[in-house]
Amino acid sequence: MKRWNIAITGFGAIGKAVAQIIREREQHYRELYAADIRIVAVCGSRAGLIDHDGLPWGTDSALPLQPGVTGAGFIEGSHANVLIEAGPTNFETGGSGYTYIRQALSQGMHAISISKGALVFDYAGLADLAKANGVQLKISGATSAALPTIDLLQYNLAGCQVLEVEGILTATTNFVLSKMMDGMSFDDAVAEAKRLGIAEPDPRFDVEGWDTACKVNILANAGFGARLKLQDIPRDGIDQISPADIQRWKAEGVVPKLIGRIQNDGGNTKASVELKTYPLDHPFSQVTARMKAIRVNTDVMGEITAIGVTSPLATAAAALKDFEHLLMAAHR
Amino acid sequence: MKRWNIAITGFGAIGKAVAQIIREREQHYRELYAADIRIVAVCGSRAGLIDHDGLPWGTDSALPLQPGVTGAGFIEGSHANVLIEAGPTNFETGGSGYTYIRQALSQGMHAISISKGALVFDYAGLADLAKANGVQLKISGATSAALPTIDLLQYNLAGCQVLEVEGILTATTNFVLSKMMDGMSFDDAVAEAKRLGIAEPDPRFDVEGWDTACKVNILANAGFGARLKLQDIPRDGIDQISPADIQRWKAEGVVPKLIGRIQNDGGNTKASVELKTYPLDHPFSQVTARMKAIRVNTDVMGEITAIGVTSPLATAAAALKDFEHLLMAAHR
Numbered sequence: 001m002k003r004w005n006i007a008i009t010g011f012g013a014i015g016k017a018v019a020q021i022i023r024e025r026e027q028h029y030r031e032l033y034a035a036d037i038r039i040v041a042v043c044g045s046r047a048g049l050i051d052h053d054g055l056p057w058g059t060d061s062a063l064p065l066q067p068g069v070t071g072a073g074f075i076e077g078s079h080a081n082v083l084i085e086a087g088p089t090n091f092e093t094g095g096s097g098y099t100y101i102r103q104a105l106s107q108g109m110h111a112i113s114i115s116k117g118a119l120v121f122d123y124a125g126l127a128d129l130a131k132a133n134g135v136q137l138k139i140s141g142a143t144s145a146a147l148p149t150i151d152l153l154q155y156n157l158a159g160c161q162v163l164e165v166e167g168i169l170t171a172t173t174n175f176v177l178s179k180m181m182d183g184m185s186f187d188d189a190v191a192e193a194k195r196l197g198i199a200e201p202d203p204r205f206d207v208e209g210w211d212t213a214c215k216v217n218i219l220a221n222a223g224f225g226a227r228l229k230l231q232d233i234p235r236d237g238i239d240q241i242s243p244a245d246i247q248r249w250k251a252e253g254v255v256p257k258l259i260g261r262i263q264n265d266g267g268n269t270k271a272s273v274e275l276k277t278y279p280l281d282h283p284f285s286q287v288t289a290r291m292k293a294i295r296v297n298t299d300v301m302g303e304i305t306a307i308g309v310t311s312p313l314a315t316a317a318a319a320l321k322d323f324e325h326l327l328m329a330a331h332r
Numbered sequence: 333m334k335r336w337n338i339a340i341t342g343f344g345a346i347g348k349a350v351a352q353i354i355r356e357r358e359q360h361y362r363e364l365y366a367a368d369i370r371i372v373a374v375c376g377s378r379a380g381l382i383d384h385d386g387l388p389w390g391t392d393s394a395l396p397l398q399p400g401v402t403g404a405g406f407i408e409g410s411h412a413n414v415l416i417e418a419g420p421t422n423f424e425t426g427g428s429g430y431t432y433i434r435q436a437l438s439q440g441m442h443a444i445s446i447s448k449g450a451l452v453f454d455y456a457g458l459a460d461l462a463k464a465n466g467v468q469l470k471i472s473g474a475t476s477a478a479l480p481t482i483d484l485l486q487y488n489l490a491g492c493q494v495l496e497v498e499g500i501l502t503a504t505t506n507f508v509l510s511k512m513m514d515g516m517s518f519d520d521a522v523a524e525a526k527r528l529g530i531a532e533p534d535p536r537f538d539v540e541g542w543d544t545a546c547k548v549n550i551l552a553n554a555g556f557g558a559r560l561k562l563q564d565i566p567r568d569g570i571d572q573i574s575p576a577d578i579q580r581w582k583a584e585g586v587v588p589k590l591i592g593r594i595q596n597d598g599g600n601t602k603a604s605v606e607l608k609t610y611p612l613d614h615p616f617s618q619v620t621a622r623m624k625a626i627r628v629n630t631d632v633m634g635e636i637t638a639i640g641v642t643s644p645l646a647t648a649a650a651a652l653k654d655f656e657h658l659l660m661a662a663h664r
Binding site for chain 2: 025305306316324328332
């Protein structure tokens with residue numbers, strides 16, 4: 001039985017869902033990988049808890065978090081093998097997630113990032129650091145979660161040349177566009193998305209296209225070895241759409257989608273965020289509400305499309321898929 | 333530089349496509365995996381060729397095949413590390429593919445099967461043999477090729493409980509059904525599918541549902557650890573559909589699909605081949621002509637759908653995706 005110690009930074013809805021699923025899968029990990037999985041450390045922005053034998057979960061999964069057990073020293077003190085970073089995203093500085101991931105990789109811990117900030121800020125630097133330390137940096141949770149994106153590029157299409165990627169990568173924009181095509185105003189659709197917990201309290205990050213831009217930025221750099229910066233990515237939003245646009249699209253029988261796009265032309269990789277329209281019989285036209293999708297065009301496998309849904313639980317499960325791939329590799 | 337020797341059994345259109353892609357990717361394998369890949373042996377049913385330094389490809393990719401270099405002794409004589417089996421399918425006896433795969437696994441070679449016969453005949457026996465010999469048995473090419481199916485279950489959804497799988501897994505039946513909904517007769521649609529090289533000269537294997545049954549059989553056994561036999565799988569075909577059925581479906585605004593289905597209820601795994609209809613806004617309804625699709629319902633990741641195309645090149649590329657996963661694991 002091999003012991004794996006896990007630290008979780010960022011302990012909001014997603015971080016808690018990660019912990020919950022890990023605990024539900026304890027037996028699964030033992031049986032499939034002969035692995036004894038313990039969560040030994042969690043922290044939020046102000047408090048945390050470390051117990052090297054495994055955290056003392058209460059009956060309602062509550063933890064006696066201690067103020068100040070966070071930030072500098074937390075990673076080193078955790079004695080963990082794997083960091084799962086689920087904190088808030090800051091793509092201008094990388095935020096605290098960037099510091100945690102750098103510390104973890106430097107100490108020979110694998111890192112699984114759900115938050116996008118650190119990856120947008122410096123994916124290449126983190127990937128180099130992981131390589132130098134012989135550990136893995138995994139990013140499924142940061143790139144559309146349950147929808148296979150980076151997996152699709154790196155695993156399902158292994159060996160193929162990927163020529164183009166197009167994705168509906170942000171649930172909020174897809175939800176709002178769907179509602180607008182059903183006759184709702186932009187403001188009402190955004191309010192509805194907030195009410196349902198799809199949109200953040202400040203929805204600008206999504207509706208201005210930043211969320212999609214972050215995701216194609218990470219996918220281009222991780223999947224194609226590009227070195228794009230966020231400012232290299234031309235970006236449409238959905239906040240400029242007028243009622244006249246909606247009427248015209250309906251009249252033309254097309255469906256608008258905010259798309260993240262990567263074009264790979266012989267090593268020259270470009271990314272963009274574009275408002276595009278699709279005919280009704282295109283698979284993307286059926287991708288409504290909380291769904292996401294990705295379409296990949298390859299040299300020898302033709303076109304592959306994947307469609308998935310979005311939820312905090314699915315995002316947590318995507319990070320734990322990454323974790324399970326570490327277990328698979330170690331158990332082989 | 334690690335040397336990998338490959339043997340290919342079955343040297344028709346697919347086997348030749350496999351060889352062609354391997355040769356095109358020589359540089360790719362060297363750069364990514366420090367692997368020197370040589371095809372050292374190929375055989376069809378009557379002739380073959382072995383050269384331990386790598387086969388002497390002519391300028392037009394022709395090979396001087398020698399009569400009798402096939403069958404018993406071929407695998408042992410090949411001194412290969414990996415077998416790629418692309419021969420004809422015989423799901424009643426396993427056919428020659430079964431013998432080749434057994435010999436390969438017994439000798440410590442990895443086996444990648446594109447043909448379904450051996451896997452339908454005895455997947456569990458072959459998987460046990462692979463495990464006992466510390467090698468891998470890979471099956472992407474046998475389970476809908478470019479469409480991720482077994483990958484999806486074992487890799488992209490790692491850790492999830494898969495509750496149900498539904499797939500449009502046979503290109504011929506999907507093509508014929510699509511044409512019938514466009515007004516063509518069954519016979520004309522089958523003739524058209526043959527003319528385009530989608531259907532086999534004897535299309536009964538496809539239109540009676542056997543091809544889909546074989547694929548769900550393999551997926552259920554490989555993906556869920558079931559021990560189903562082909563006769564355990566209730567099976568619809570598309571050869572009994574009447575013009576009245578077509579008219580009724582059109583009037584109802586639904587689309588017919590021949591579906592392979594797996595239901596997984598707490599370790600009890602059932603498989604079936606069913607003729608089902610879907611509303612126009614279901615993703616499956618847009619999956620026409622040569623396309624295939626799979627929809628997987630999970631506990632924590634919700635529903636994932638993948639859509640892909642079919643071609644001999646894509647099938648060969650799927651087997652080489654399997655091969656590349658072996659290289660990835662060895663190179664780690």
